[in-house]
Amino acid sequence: MSNAPAAANLPALHPGIHRGLQRPLSPQELSDFGSEIEALRARTVADLGERDARYIRRIFAAVRWTEIIGRILLVVGFFLPSPWDWSVWLLGAFTLGLSKILDNMELGHNVIHGQFDWMGDPRFSGKTFEWDIVGTADNWRKTHNFKHHTYTNVHGMDDDIGYDVLRIFPEQKWHPAALFQPLYAVIFALLFQWGVAIQNLRVGRVFIGRITWRGLFKESAPTLRKWRRLLVKDYIVFPLLAGPAWASVFTGNLVANGLRNLWTYTVIFCGHFTSDVQTFPKSVLKNESRAQWYVRQILGSSNLSGSKALHVLTGNLSHQIEHHLFPDVPANRYAEMAPVVRDICRRYGIHYNTGSMVSQFGQVVWRILRHSFPSSPSTAMPDGVPAR
């Protein structure tokens, strides 16, 4: 397989990428590693069919059923005697929250990636799917599918590094305001979908003179229309339909949206902000080969170990590494791809970052606390010794 002259022409890893590798990979090893990842993809894609189509339809049905059950329980609770009233109300809010989580994660996020484009079914077309969160799918396709997935964890390219709100890595510039970030990290979590939607509008452009307020307002029209539509739906139409139970529906919807915000925030932060994940300087992108891109995706992502229910509720972002290697492969396949990826990583000595949700989120919280104070890459993260 390996022959020296050919290997000499193969690109080596960027010098900035060395943490997370047990040993330096030769150009030939790097190329073989890329081929193994691609072979896994090819095997999986060739096997897509009935089972995957049935899966995504079942998820769609689960979103619909949990939505209607949750909304009915919120109304029914109002008419029940105490203590049934608040317990049924709470169950309703959780069920509706579950519906919103499924719609957001396992259905919306995955369909918008184009994971089910191969079905040719317009209901599951990545290009046209729209979801029940205040950010538009169109903005999401740009900031998430393109920028975040192509330039994962590259400073200055991937806006998801702290979402311009939090300082999570020492490479980010410190500012005295960061001292308060433990507080506004909580607010950001509660309003996560709003944070992401507003971030997508890139309001900062107004302050540096790139765009006028009027221009921004015009450009944001589709987003504002969507905000209006969703606010009217959850906080006017459904409460009105509930008649005397309007307040119970109003607050139930608020709680359901809040639950979804907290959950998605937790899952997404666990994906890229744990202790061992790496971020990269822009220079890694220069002449980056596909194999190098795979290495960067693995080192920049972290998985969550857990039950099948956890995988479904996280939209299989618990398999963040597999998702970043194969963002357009149906997420229901990640669980069976994960052991193969893990074995490939083991053989090539590439760190495969996984852990329980409690442990991974604990690391995220530590990062938020630690980097609210000044830190620098050299002291906070000496080579090979992740900062804790």
Place this chain on the structure above:
Amino acid sequence: MVDPATFDFWAQKLDATWSWTRTLARVIERRAEAQDAVTLVLQPNRHWAGFQPGQHLNVSAEVGGRRVTRSYSLTDIPRRDGRIAITVKRVDGGRLSTQLCEHTRVGDVLELGEAFGDMTLPAAPRQAEGRWLFLAAGSGITPLMALTRQLAAQGMPVDVSLVYWAKTRAEFCFADELRALARQHPRCQVHFVVTHEAAQGADEHEGFIDHALLTRLLGGDGGEVSASGPAAWADRQVLACGPGGFVDAARALTATTARSFLADGFTPTAPADLPQAGEATTVSVSLTRSGRTLRVSSGSSLLEALEAQGLNPPSGCRMGVCHTCVCQRHSGTTLDTLSGERSAEPDMAVRLCVSRACSDLSLDL
């Protein structure tokens, strides 16, 4: 405020053909029409806008998780109850035809496109405008059957001769009905022609389409029979339908010698071969939204090729990851340069940045 997918989900709990925007139809009746051919009678929902005899429609069904779309001719005439019929012949390796012929049952739901095609007859055909000659081969009978039924429903206002080729007798669809029409209407002549077995009976003949066969058949219908004079079909309006090769032969034989000629050829939906590596060719790409047609090289990605022509389709990662450049390929074959696979399935999403053209294409851009 209504999300069509959500509406459809709940509405279809009551009736599987109800939909906010999509044209769905339930299979009402399924009958064997000939060897390897079935007729499906469908009841479309209210989105179905009707058709004219001679037209086709796209039919979609899910096969192995993938939506497959093919065109079929409507074989019945418009009915008061809104039901429509298609007659499907099973093609070896044909995914939808196999599904429809062997697995589709009464009660199943199919998705329909709009009726299209201009091989139709005038609303009131008149003898003065010339007699008609229908040339059908294999499943080419399907639109011509609808036109024959239309004329029969009008009481055969004009002379029509139908010549219908099949490999073997067992493959003739509508044989009894066609014979009955010929008996009932003196103006209607029907000739069955087999190519792979011996002819039997008075209305059955053998041989491929050629001048001698057609002259002999039409001579019996009261046409001029002369080797040197005008062709036996000189006063006829010819409609031909069948496989590409058959239609070419019919065109060569009658297009210039008949009063008029209109044809519909079937092109199988099989992926086209990419020219050998290194010898990129130029293909024609028609963009259905902007109405432009461009000549692009098959040697570079579609995204690069379109950009080289001054277009600026949405794009992102340029490595097949982000799906920003995805657009629908209405027709033609493309090569996925990451997987090395070719695809010719109509109306499928392709990633322009990692796809190359293998044939002329039509894209939703």
